[in-house]
Amino acid sequence: MDATHVRRVLAAAVAEAAAVLWPRACAGCGASDAAVCGACRAALAGPLVRERLGGLPLVAAAHYEGAARAIVRAAKEHGGGAEAAALAAGLARALDAATGADGAVVVRVPSSREGLRRRGFDPVRLVLRRAGVAAPALRRVGREGTQKGRAAGERLAAARGSLAVPAPLARRLRGREVVVVDDVVTTGATALEAVRALRAAGARPVAIAAVARARRTGVVTLASAQGDHVA
Secondary structure, eight states, X not given: OOHHHHHHHXXXXXXXXXXXXXXXXXXXXXXXXXXXXXXXXXXXXXXXXXXXXXXXXXEEEEESSHHHHHHHHHHHHHOOHHHHHHHHHHHHHHHHHHHTTTOOXXXXXXXXXXHHHHHSSOHHHHHHHHTTOOOOBOEEOSOOOOOTTOOHHHHHHHHTTOEEOOHHHHHHHTTOEEEEEEEEESSSHHHHHHHHHHHHTTOEEEEEEEEEEOOXXXXXXXXXXXXXXXX
């Protein structure tokens, strides 16, 4: 019996013992013996959600509901590896569709300062790393307030001016095509603020990609933020 086989046997034994001592439950549905079960992984592997937001294509792996919502929330609160891996697989599909054959620079929306302090990690960065994608982040500026409980217009007003492109990144992105990545797009206020900041820095946003997209109950547009039409 070689050393590799011994390690595999020991790892399986440890995993079996851990399952007895600390039973796992699926983050998506609560089923036992899997951090994310096959059925819930499939919820992130169905048809992509495709829309247009602020004149740009928006591509998400799933709607923000059911198993997808539960897995996103678990990953954001606990940073679980299995949850992040399931979300990463979905985000990778959305990114492939959003970047196209020619590719584009992927830039992520950063976690809020309060969220980063509370969690100790950035969920979007975690998921992107599990997807094997290195994506620089925009920078939070000014005062921040929670977006929870706000209507679409209120979210847009609160997001306006809250993101900027760091100078070294701006130099790299000037004239380049860029895909904006966030974990969940709700009204679209944060994603559109990212688009505004990138355009102000001379970049060319071409699409928005996300793990999940909330059902459209109140949608904001870049035109309403800037007072003009976006083609």
